[in-house]
Amino acid sequence: MKKTLICALVVALGAAALAIKLLVFPSVKDAYFASDNRSMRELPADLIVVRPTHYPFLKRNGIFYGDAPDDGRNDWRVMGRNVPFRSVIAAAYDCSPSRVFLPPDAPAGNFDFLDTFPTNQEKQLQKFIRGKFGYAAQTEAQDADVLLLKVTDPALPELKISSAGERPHVRWDNVKLSCKHLRLRFMINYLERFSPVPIVDETGLTNFYDYSFAWDPETIRQLRDPATVAATEAGIVKGLGLELEPETASVKMVVVKKVN
Numbered sequence: 001m002k003k004t005l006i007c008a009l010v011v012a013l014g015a016a017a018l019a020i021k022l023l024v025f026p027s028v029k030d031a032y033f034a035s036d037n038r039s040m041r042e043l044p045a046d047l048i049v050v051r052p053t054h055y056p057f058l059k060r061n062g063i064f065y066g067d068a069p070d071d072g073r074n075d076w077r078v079m080g081r082n083v084p085f086r087s088v089i090a091a092a093y094d095c096s097p098s099r100v101f102l103p104p105d106a107p108a109g110n111f112d113f114l115d116t117f118p119t120n121q122e123k124q125l126q127k128f129i130r131g132k133f134g135y136a137a138q139t140e141a142q143d144a145d146v147l148l149l150k151v152t153d154p155a156l157p158e159l160k161i162s163s164a165g166e167r168p169h170v171r172w173d174n175v176k177l178s179c180k181h182l183r184l185r186f187m188i189n190y191l192e193r194f195s196p197v198p199i200v201d202e203t204g205l206t207n208f209y210d211y212s213f214a215w216d217p218e219t220i221r222q223l224r225d226p227a228t229v230a231a232t233e234a235g236i237v238k239g240l241g242l243e244l245e246p247e248t249a250s251v252k253m254v255v256v257k258k259v260n
Contacts, residue, residue: 030054033081033112040066040077043116048128050113053082061110062224063091063193078121080113085133088113092125093137093254096192101142101255107133130259137256145197146249147233149188151205153241159184160210168208177215181208191233194223198251203242211240 028049035043055061061082078091085107090097117124130136166181179186184205192199213236222228234244 028114032114033079035066035079036064038066040064040079040116043077043114045116045118047114047116048124050088050111050125050128050132053110053112055082055112056110058082063087076121077116078113078125079115080111082110082112084110088125088129089135089137089254089256091115092122092129093139094122095254096189096195096198098192098195098198099251099253100137101253103256103258105258106135106256134258134260135256136259137254139252140255141250142253142255143248144251144253146247146251147195147197147199147244148202148247148249149184149199149237150243150245151203151241152238152243156205156241158211158240159205162208162210166208172215175214175216176212178210178212180210182211183208187211187213187237191223191236194229195233196226196229198253199244200247200249200251213237213239 028047032043032047033055058081063078063080063083066077066079080087080091084097086097086100086102088111089100089102091113093100113125115121115125115128126136162181168182169180170182170186171178171180177190184201184203188199188201219232219236222232230244237244
């Protein structure tokens, strides 16, 4: 009799745990991963998943950030399709993949992931990765191969100091990315998403600028091809009177470790 009661209790607790799991983490449909930056706002809130990719055949993969519903709770959502574990970690710890140092036993293969939590999105994704895969990370200074961004033309012909009081703005017109009232850090962060190594700013430029750089489909394709990334990025910054120089330097890296 006692054994029967214990078994019944275990079954009841298991059912309750499943109900809680379904309540906290609603089921994630494959159709959600067909969303783009705009339609991501239509996805339900409180979704989080990291799974082996269902889309190894897709050419348009990567990480996508989208707006959240205008409900005062959130300002972005993040989704990844067919990306390596390094990119999942980069999204969770708000860095570029080139700044992620993985251990030899890190999960292989590619993944899909989605995070539509209303607050603390990165913390929620970190917690999920720790619970599902047993990995966590912390920032540490390490010597690494880098690209130093330097000034080659002091006239900076394509960098215009923006007027005080302007609002930051970014616009893509299928030919170039136009940036208004932004520091160079925006461009550096953008390019570092594709770069195999971190990019370190040694220009000393701290003003807000108006500038633009090539961002047509061919440029994007070249940046997604490991064989052409360095030459493409060098061409982009050259038009602004800058250059990228290979070097070794101490930089902040997100070091991933097994925790359980």
